[in-house]
Amino acid sequence: MLWGASLGALELRSDGGATRLRATFPYGAETELAPGRREVIAPRAFADRIEEGGEIHLLSGHDYNRPLASTTAGNLSLRDSDDALTIEAEIDGGTTWARDFLAAHASGLIRGLSPGFRVTPEGERIERRGAGVLRTITRAALFELSAVTRPAYPAAQIEARAWETHWDRLPYRGPAYHLNRWRV
Numbered sequence: 001m002l003w004g005a006s007l008g009a010l011e012l013r014s015d016g017g018a019t020r021l022r023a024t025f026p027y028g029a030e031t032e033l034a035p036g037r038r039e040v041i042a043p044r045a046f047a048d049r050i051e052e053g054g055e056i057h058l059l060s061g062h063d064y065n066r067p068l069a070s071t072t073a074g075n076l077s078l079r080d081s082d083d084a085l086t087i088e089a090e091i092d093g094g095t096t097w098a099r100d101f102l103a104a105h106a107s108g109l110i111r112g113l114s115p116g117f118r119v120t121p122e123g124e125r126i127e128r129r130g131a132g133v134l135r136t137i138t139r140a141a142l143f144e145l146s147a148v149t150r151p152a153y154p155a156a157q158i159e160a161r162a163w164e165t166h167w168d169r170l171p172y173r174g175p176a177y178h179l180n181r182w183r184v
Helices: 048-054 096-106
Strands: 009-013 018-026 031-034 037-041 057-060 063-070 076-080 084-092 112-119 124-129 132-137 140-148
Touching: 009 057, 018 112, 018 140, 048 140, 057 084, 057 096, 057 112, 063 084, 063 140, 084 096
Parallel strands: 037 132, 057 140
Antiparallel strands: 009 018, 018 084, 031 037, 057 063, 076 084, 112 140, 124 132
8 A cells, every 4th residue: 555644545456457546635634834834624625626527637746748547537536525535546557657657656656645726715714823824725626636756745745835825914925946836
């Protein structure tokens, strides 16, 4: 089993020519994205987009040029609950990036699941905690999930991103590097 931390899981099983992926992204797990900057994704924050049946992709490393599965292709399914978002996908090793992903997984290099989303209007709460802040995502449009190597969320291994919002009251305005983005 390949897992993103004590709460998240990414598991692959071969079935003949295709490989089945099962992964979970747990809700309610608070993480520190940067010193003093914490974030948590509330239960069923992604429910609207999942329930409307919009196209959602499973990608390798948040790269739309490296799709592994999608809901519209019929090889990706999502189940949303109060505890976690669970995905199941069938990955065909017919592309070079799918074979690369499967080889990286077999080598123990891919360690987690990272959702790519956009926070909807009124979909976040920001609260001060001492010298820091906690951002709670309550509603977000989920567009993709990615198998990643170094996630920032301990529960699901999420990549780092800049802490910038439309709220002027947030004190942090640090450097914005290309790897820092609002992706979980």
